[in-house]
Amino acid sequence: MPRDKRFDILFEPVRIGPVTAPNRFYQVPHCTGMGYQLPATLAAMRGIKAEGGWGVVNTEYCSIHPSSDDVPHSFASLWDEGDVRNMAVMADAVHAHGALAGTELWHGGMRASNHLSREVPLGPSSLPASESPWQCARMDLDDIRRFRQWHRAAALRARQAGMDIVYVYAAHSYLLGQFLDREMNPRSDEYGGTLMGRARLLREVLAETRDAIGDVCGVALRIEVDNEDGAGFEERSELLASLAPMVDLFDVTIADYSQEMGGSRFVKEGSLKPRIAHVKQVTGKPVVSVGRFTSPETMLGQVTRGIVDFIGAARPSIADPFLPAKIAEGREDDIRECIGCNICYAHNGFSAAIRCTQNPAMGEEWRRGWHPERIALAKSREEVLVIGAGPAGLEAGLMLARRGHEVKIADAGAAPGGRLQWETKLPGLAEWARVRDWRLHQLSKLANVELFRESPMTAEDVLGLGVPHVVAATGSRWRKDGRGRSFRSGVASFEDPRTLSPEEVIAGAEVKGPAVVFDDDHYYVGAAIAEHLARRGLAVAYVTGAGKVAEWSAYTAEQARTHARLLELGVAVHVNTLVAGLTAGAARLRCVFSGREDEIAAECFIPVTSREGQDSLYQALKGRGLTSLSLIGDARAPGLIAHAVYAGHKLARGFGEDEVAVNRERALAPSSRHPGDFITP
Ligand code: ADP
Ligand code: SF4
Numbered sequence: 001m002p003r004d005k006r007f008d009i010l011f012e013p014v015r016i017g018p019v020t021a022p023n024r025f026y027q028v029p030h031c032t033g034m035g036y037q038l039p040a041t042l043a044a045m046r047g048i049k050a051e052g053g054w055g056v057v058n059t060e061y062c063s064i065h066p067s068s069d070d071v072p073h074s075f076a077s078l079w080d081e082g083d084v085r086n087m088a089v090m091a092d093a094v095h096a097h098g099a100l101a102g103t104e105l106w107h108g109g110m111r112a113s114n115h116l117s118r119e120v121p122l123g124p125s126s127l128p129a130s131e132s133p134w135q136c137a138r139m140d141l142d143d144i145r146r147f148r149q150w151h152r153a154a155a156l157r158a159r160q161a162g163m164d165i166v167y168v169y170a171a172h173s174y175l176l177g178q179f180l181d182r183e184m185n186p187r188s189d190e191y192g193g194t195l196m197g198r199a200r201l202l203r204e205v206l207a208e209t210r211d212a213i214g215d216v217c218g219v220a221l222r223i224e225v226d227n228e229d230g231a232g233f234e235e236r237s238e239l240l241a242s243l244a245p246m247v248d249l250f251d252v253t254i255a256d257y258s259q260e261m262g263g264s265r266f267v268k269e270g271s272l273k274p275r276i277a278h279v280k281q282v283t284g285k286p287v288v289s290v291g292r293f294t295s296p297e298t299m300l301g302q303v304t305r306g307i308v309d310f311i312g313a314a315r316p317s318i319a320d321p322f323l324p325a326k327i328a329e330g331r332e333d334d335i336r337e338c339i340g341c342n343i344c345y346a347h348n349g350f351s352a353a354i355r356c357t358q359n360p361a362m363g364e365e366w367r368r369g370w371h372p373e374r375i376a377l378a379k380s381r382e383e384v385l386v387i388g389a390g391p392a393g394l395e396a397g398l399m400l401a402r403r404g405h406e407v408k409i410a411d412a413g414a415a416p417g418g419r420l421q422w423e424t425k426l427p428g429l430a431e432w433a434r435v436r437d438w439r440l441h442q443l444s445k446l447a448n449v450e451l452f453r454e455s456p457m458t459a460e461d462v463l464g465l466g467v468p469h470v471v472a473a474t475g476s477r478w479r480k481d482g483r484g485r486s487f488r489s490g491v492a493s494f495e496d497p498r499t500l501s502p503e504e505v506i507a508g509a510e511v512k513g514p515a516v517v518f519d520d521d522h523y524y525v526g527a528a529i530a531e532h533l534a535r536r537g538l539a540v541a542y543v544t545g546a547g548k549v550a551e552w553s554a555y556t557a558e559q560a561r562t563h564a565r566l567l568e569l570g571v572a573v574h575v576n577t578l579v580a581g582l583t584a585g586a587a588r589l590r591c592v593f594s595g596r597e598d599e600i601a602a603e604c605f606i607p608v609t610s611r612e613g614q615d616s617l618y619q620a621l622k623g624r625g626l627t628s629l630s631l632i633g634d635a636r637a638p639g640l641i642a643h644a645v646y647a648g649h650k651l652a653r654g655f656g657e658d659e660v661a662v663n664r665e666r667a668l669a670p671s672s673r674h675p676g677d678f679i680t681p
Contacts, residue, residue: 001330007296011328014309016056016218016286017248019164021100021310023055024303025324026288028251029104029167029222030314031060031348032363035074038665039086041353042076044366046101047093049317052372053324056165056310057094059087061106061174064154066117067147068108068175074351076103078157091162102165103158104222105151105209109175110136110184122147124178124185124192144191144201147175151205155212165218168206171253173228176202180239181228195235196242206246218248224255225276233275237282244283251288251312252276260290263558264340265428265524266565270298277307288312294319294337296327318344319358321372333441339432342556343642349555357642358435360395360649367663370653378403378656385410385467387457387617390418391641392633393473394439395648400471400655401449408467409449412456416440418475419634419641422506426528427535435641459620468627471651472618473644476611476634478502484520484609486545486578493581499605502529512603513538516587518579519608520545522552526608527562534569541572541600543579545592572600579607611638 003011011023027049034042042059049057062076063069069077077083087103094101110123113132121129121136122143129136139147151168158166170176178184179201185192191200210219221243226233240250253260254275259267270291280287288310293299299311316323319338326334336358344356356362361370382405386397389411397409415421417436424433443449462470478501482491500509502525515533519526519542527550530542542549549563566573580590580597587602611634618631632651633644654660668674 003328003330004332007300007327009303010296010299010311010324014286016100016165016220017214018216019100019218021055022098023053023324024310025054026056026310026312027054027058027317028288028290028312028314029058029060029102030318031074031345032354033074033348033350033352034354034363035060036077036083036086037074037667038353039089040663040665041363041366043090043093045354045363046090047096048365048372049321050094050097050099052317052320052322053328054099054313054317054321055324056100056102058102058104058165058167059090060104061169062103062154062158064105064107065150067114067119067122067150068106068112069114069116070108070112071115072351073348075106078103078105078154078161084157084161087158087161087163095162100164100218101162102167102218102220103161103163104167104169105154105158106169107147107151107175109178111174111178123175124187127184141189148201148204148208152208152212155209159213159217163217165220165249166209166213167220167222167251168202168209170202170221170223172257176205177224183228195232195239199239199243203243203246206243210246214248219246220249220251221247222251222253225252225279226255228255230255237278240279241282244285247283247285249286249288249310250279250283252279253289258557258561261342261345261557262340262561263342263556264292264431265558266561267292267340269293269295270302273302273307280306280308286310290314292316292338292340294323294335296332296335315340315344318354318356318362321359321362336438337434339434341432341641342558343640345557346555355642355646357640357645358438360646368653368660369663370649375399375402375653378405380656381405382469382656383467384408384469384471384655385462385465386471386473387411387462388418388473388475388633388635389413389416389451390473390475390633390644391420391435392475392635392644392648393418393471394436394443395645396471396473396632396651397449397451397648398439398443398446399649399652401443401446403652403655405448405655407449408452408465409443410452410455410457412454414454416451416453422503423525425506426525427531429524429528432641435645457617459617459624462617462621463624469655470621470626470628471630471632472615472621472635473633473648474614474617474635476613476638478525478608479610479612480607482607482609484607486520487609491579491581493583494605494607496582496605498582498603499607502606502608505529505532505606511536511538514541514601515539515604515606516541516543516579516600516602517606517608518543518587519550520578521608521610522546522550524550524553524558524562526550527553527566529606529608530566530571531569534566534571539572541574541587541602542566543574543577543587543589545576545578547575549573549575574600579605613638
């Protein structure tokens with residue numbers, strides 16, 4: 001299909017100082033859990049983004065010197081020649097598709113604990129380093145001079161690695177941001193005082209970066225439009241204007257990271273717009289900003305209204321590396337829209353290569369050779385029955401059909417989607433339906449797949465169909481017996497008419513207050529059920545053995561807002577507490593530390609402890625003469641939606657294939673037999 005002419009403006013080249021981006025699609029720096037440790041994995045992933053049409057592709061935050069490392073989080077580095085060599089692989093992969101490569105030079109200051117380098121962290125004043133019980137050193141003038149030299153040297157290495165854009169990074173409370181901040185920088189010397197004084201170091205670094213590489217590379221500045229406390233908007237505007245002559249591109253954001261990186265539960269598309277709309281006018285320079293943009297119409301509006309020059313994206317480029325190409329080809333309805341779950345972000349916290357709920361190929365481009373848009377045709381066309389149309393079954397069915405197989409998908413439910421059918425009714429989770437809807441839409445384009453609703457399958461039904469290959473993607477159900485991480489064999493008294501599962505609550509079971517939700521899962525379901533009930537006006541108590549509401553969602557940058565939401569709604573929050581049993585009209589609470597027990601009223605009880613995989617159909621089909629039989633997704637091991645989609649995808653990729661080797665990157669020790677393999681500075 002030809003491109004809609006209205007979108008032509010998104011495909012205009014735009015100058016960034018001495019370099020020119022081929023279009024306005026700009027992958028901002030984003031963490032990947034790969035960093036300097038996985039250069040080949042990283043280069044392949046970034047190269048795919050360029051192939052998919054992103055005109056600029058950046059690295060993640062890139063440490064300039066061992067005086068700042070972010071272990072246990074993954075980060076890029078430009079400390080030495082070995083780093084230059086690895087980063088050049090990424091630059092080459094990006095350049096191969098005509099895009100510009102950029103890197104974000106980073107010094108964490110007091111936000112880096114330096115677990116790896118064991119160097120003393122540095123900062124404008126001596127405050128606790130990150131969340132560690134040790135402090136950074138207050139930088140004296142010699143330290144400041146040395147920092148400037150390190151930054152300049154790293155900028156030169158970035159150019160050597162083939163970077164087209166080099167960032168000066170003064171946002172997200174890292175070192176240059178710390179100097180800008182009034183509270184973190186109480187200095188009385190020339191690097192403190194008013195905002196203009198506190199910005200002195202930033203000005204020096206910008207000037208030195210420009211001097212070092214500004215003839216060849218665009219100099220970008222990532223900076224917030226407000227202070228750490230969310231105030232200081234006017235003052236910051238003046239600062240941005242004063243810095244403009246030294247900057248080729250402003251990458252602007254706000255101080256509230258929980259909004260910038262907000263999950264879709266709390267933050268919708270384009271949320272930064274009202275805060276950053278002035279920057280272009282104030283600076284007269286090209287501007288990029290993010291906003292989890294997935295709608296081409298919204299992107300168009302951002303550019304035509306003069307808010308930004310580039311559509312900045314991290315998550316939309318992760319969920320769909322081919323988003324620009326799809327707009328270019330008039331295939332907007334094929335865009336695999338980000339759902340805002342932040343599972344991608346979570347894995348940087350684990351130092352594990354990035355993954356994505358919507359895009360199961362993310363992070364697997366080099367490791368497994370998966371391409372997000374291409375899948376090999378099967379050697380022979382087979383008939384496959386997929387039972388279950390949840391995330392696992394839909395992905396498996398779609399990818400098997402794309403490989404050319406004859407696919408039937410059967411689901412017991414009136415509508416496909418599996419767990420998404422009820423989970424997307426939880427407060428704020430409506431966007432997650434995109435996992436289902438994108439797959440249903442793609443399936444509707446294929447002639448070799450049929451979807452059967454209201455088709456509960458027994459083993460005899462399956463065998464009666466005579467389909468040789470069967471995939472059971474039959475999902476899971478929340479347990480009501482209390483089994484989970486706190487009570488491995490359950491709690492006998494939970495067997496009670498007052499006990500409901502989360503699915504039953506959303507399906508409309510009668511819930512009487514006071515309701516007690518016991519969250520032994522620590523992710524979103526428990527807190528979302530509590531919110532759902534509180535919004536219906538019920539008295540709700542939320543009980544968790546963890547120290548915070550929805551503790552695991554700290555990894556997805558949702559914990560603080562989830563916790564605040566329950567408090568705002570008047571939910572009684574009991575942390576570090578278990579529901580140890582039910583008694584007449586009450587729930588027995590137990591402190592996880594002291595064992596002390598207490599009772600609260602409970603007319604209804606919803607345990608969110610663990611799930612039971614629904615594998616009975618699979619077990620009944622075993623040994624019944626099928627050519628192949630597989631069990632995938634939550635039915636095999638209840639997990640994240642991302643796990644289910646990945647399981648469906650992996651099944652389809654491997655279907656009928658020999659075992660494929662998985663590439664692995666790791667450091668190689670210096671050896672007299674392989675003298676060239678280990679690179680020292
Ligand atoms: P996953 O996350 O692994 O995809 P879900 O729980 O989301 O799992 O989806 C499982 C789907 O399987 C549900 O829609 C459910 O209706 C369907 N299902 C379970 N058992 C059967 C069965 N015997 N016949 C047909 N559909 C089934
Ligand atoms: Fe979007 Fe979730 Fe994928 Fe991240 S993991 S890009 S938030 S869909």
